[in-house]
Amino acid sequence: MPTPPAPDPSLRWDALTARWCLLAAHRRDTPRDMTSRLDALRDASHCPFCPGHERQTDPSTEERLGPDGRWVARAVTNRFPMMADGAPTGRTLPHEVFRERAAVGAHEVIVETREHDADLSDLDAGALAVVLDLHRSRHRALAQRPDAAAVLLFKNRGPRSGASLRHPHSQVLTCPVVPPGVRRRDAVAARHHRRRGSSLVQWLVEAEVEAGERVVALDPHFVALCPWASARSHEAWIVPRAPIPHLGATPDALLPPLAAMLRDTLRRVRRVSGDADYNILLRQPARARWEEPWAHWFLEIQVRRGGDAGFELSSGMSCTVFSPEESAALMRSADAL
Ligand SMILES: [Zn+2]
Incomplete structure (x- = not known):
């Protein structure tokens, strides 16, 4: 039939x-050449x-x-x-x-x-x-x-x-709607700004640079770090050191240092994770929040070794087996080349 x-x-x-859930039925026809490792x-x-x-x-x-x-x-x-x-x-x-x-x-x-x-x-x-x-x-x-x-x-x-x-x-x-993950982050950042008058991402990045132990690499424009509360082992972020509200607002002059930092960090993540699969995610506020003083984009690299298991699905909580301090030390000593 x-x-x-x-x-x-x-x-x-x-x-x-x-929360909104997306139903995209025609994606079941998406061409696939990676349904298994062998097919890859x-x-x-x-x-x-x-x-x-x-x-x-x-x-x-x-x-x-x-x-x-x-x-x-x-x-x-x-x-x-x-x-x-x-x-x-x-x-x-x-x-x-x-x-x-x-x-x-x-x-x-x-x-x-x-x-x-x-x-x-x-x-x-x-x-x-x-x-x-x-x-x-x-x-x-x-x-x-x-x-x-x-x-x-x-x-x-x-x-x-x-x-x-x-x-x-x-x-x-x-x-066409603000996705739930974006809405939650924006609400947390807005509340922090109301209470403390600062950008939450900048506050966190300055604290990480000062602490140092989770920093992987640092230049005048960007910092690569393994975040304090990593969702997955060997998670790494690349964060502009001064706030840029969304990716579209990134000045030309910052693209070469961003490329260098992303390349270097990704190679270190691949080396430390045994060349595991990964996602790179752009984190930034909803469109209507781009003028907010706390708006500050960054990139997240998430190492993926398998789907979420029952604990993660039932709790909505992540579980890691490497501390970000261990991951950052491994990445700093890993040969990025
Ligand atoms: Zn191809």
């Missing part, structure tokens, strides 16, 4: 936790992100070219978007406990290199700065949408991170 076409993505309200070794012959396969994606929304005129990084519309420009469902639901809204928004993929088997940290710092410039540019473009309550940017690397394709890529998308 033919499967009916999947409906546009929608957000459903969980009345018990007061597949060749590039079917990869939609490899050079020569550009027709398997939509045309670039934006790209960066190398000296030979070929693209070195490109952004394309995600063909299996978590948010889409569909019409609102407009249907009548039988009870007020059932709330939903259309998941309208934009969702793009940024192909970060021509090299199918590379890791982002295999790029030299100059090439990585070009990729970060494209990230910033697509972030700026998508943030213009009037329906963008939040802009999310993340990278999945390896099957345990949720990646479905091996070729290095990241994703940027808008969300």
Whole structure:
């Protein structure tokens, strides 16, 4: 029996936790070459992100070219978007406990290199700065949408991170509601600012730099550290030392040092974790909070060794087996090259 076409993505309200949940049925058709470790070794012959396969994606929304005129990084519309420009469902639901809204928004993929088997940290710092410039540019473009309550940017690397394709890529998308994780962080930062008159992220970073034992690397613009309350072993953050409210506001001059710090830190994380899968997450406030004095973006690298287990699912609490002090010491002594 033919499967009916999947409906546009929608957000459903969980009345018990007061949180939105995303239903994106058409993503079950997402192409996958990484359903297992063995599959991850597949060749590039079917990869939609490899050079020569550009027709398997939509045309670039934006790209960066190398000296030979070929693209070195490109952004394309995600063909299996978590948010889409569909019409609102407009249907009548039988009870007020059932709330939903259309998941309208934009969702793009940024192909970060021509090299199918590379890791982002295999790029030299100059090439990585070009990729970060494209990230910033697509972030700026998508943030213009009037329906963008939040802009999310993340990278999945390896099957345990949720990646479905091996070729290095990241994703940027808008969300029509403030996601619960962003809402909670913003509320905590706003409360801290009301009580103490300072930026919470800056307060924490200054304390970490002063303490020193969890600092991995430091330059005049950025600090790499393993946070005091790490959610996962070998978690690392890269934080601008002076507040920058959102990624789009990052000045040109900071892209090269950011690229150098990200490359170095990622290589240390890979070395210490035995080249485990990872996510990189952009942490920043909701769109409506970008003018707040406490707004301050940073990057999180999360090492992923497996899905959350029963303890994490039942408690909502994370559990680590390496202290961040141990992780930072290991990363400082690890050869990043
Ligand atoms: Zn590829």
